[in-house]
Amino acid sequence: MDFGLLAFSIFSTIAILGSIMVILKKSPVAAAFSLVLVFFAFAGLYALMGAHLVAALQILVYTGAIMVLFVFVIMLLSQDEPVNDLKESSGLFKGVSVLGILGLMGLLIRAVLTARGMVPTGTLTDEKIVSMGGNVRLISEGIFTDHVFHFELTSFLLLGAVVSTVALAKRKAVSGGSKA
Amino acid sequence: MITLEPWMMLVVSMIIFCIGLLGVILRKNLLIMLMCVELMLNGVNLSFVAFSKMHQILDGHLTVLFVMTVAAAESAVGLGLVIALFRNLRTVDSDQIQMLRD
Known part of the structure; x- marks a missing residue:
């Protein structure tokens, strides 16, 4: 296994698990810190593709500016008591939305995989x-x-x-x- | 021997985009909904960079810079709206905001 593939699997696992944590965590502060983890993993993925400027800006702009804004607003509104708002919506609504999103994900991945053998234009x-x-x-x-x-x-x-x-x-x- | 190729990045970006969309649909907390919008924007950014790598041009990187600017402006205005809503209604739950319904 070469280095690029190993680093890719680590960073993408962190990114996917972190983003699942963002939508499952009850407290907004925990969600915000999972989002920071996702942003750092994304910076790693950009660096792997040779996009060094984008990787640096990802850390500076997203984790440096946007997340500080989010954490500041959470502090200002003192909204840190965990609310289980996932339980409030009905099971049918949740099931239908999860199934719909899974279908959309399959469609998007299928569409992306057709681009695999593409001849570079640049x-x-x-x-x-x-x-x-x-x-x-x-x-x-x-x-x-x-x-x-x-x-x-x-x-x-x-x-x-x-x-x-x-x-x-x-x-x-x-x-x-x-x-x- | 498998090596790292851009289409793997595209698959990850699509998965992250769909997770963000699911969060926007399922969650009721406005702050977490805004975070999920950031997640979706990040997924799209990753696909821009991967397509740029795949096509061997740099225009995707430029687009990512502009998307980042839009994301920063969007989160600043969105969080300002959330604070204004909280000042008037004392809640950040999107189901409690129903002044137009009454």
């Missing part, structure tokens, strides 16, 4: 990426030449997110709203 093999200055250099050049319009659109998206978050945070609580 020419950027690993050796060529190294000889052209590496992954990070090629991606940065791509952002500021071919995809510069999308890059500018992203700044508008972030501006909109900032404005809407500030507008949400400034609003006073609705007086007379149901305080159930």
Whole structure:
């Protein structure tokens, strides 16, 4: 067994088990920490495929920024008492959704497996990426030449997110709203 | 001798996507539903990188960067909405939010 396959099986097992824990854990903090585990395993999978920039950004953005936000909100709302909300929905609903998702999963995997013998359309093999200055250099050049319009659109998206978050945070609580 | 190939990554990404979708359908806690949306976005990111590797081009990596930006903005706004809802209704249970039904 070569190193790549061994590392792949370890990381993918951690990712799948961790994501099952996310949807089964009753306490939100436990789910958040399982999600951190999944994100680290994903960073390992990206690094295995030679996507070093994406692996670094996965750890910086997801585990560094997004998960801190989640844990902070859980702390702010003090929502750590475990609630068994999986028990509330009916058994028929749960069975039908699990079966439907399993069918969707089979369909997606079947579709993906047809792509196995595909002839590559590009020419950027690993050796060529190294000889052209590496992954990070090629991606940065791509952002500021071919995809510069999308890059500018992203700044508008972030501006909109900032404005809407500030507008949400400034609003006073609705007086007379149901305080159930 | 089996070696690591991109289609294995694609299978893992599809499994993670479906687990995230199942979580969004089954759970009632809004915070955990948002976490499952992040899980789905991560599965799609993994498939972008695997397809990029399979086709030997780098455009998939660029798309992942943009998806990450959208995910960060989405979780910031989504968590802001959850806090606003909690301030008004004192709950994060999606079944308790039924002001339009009454």
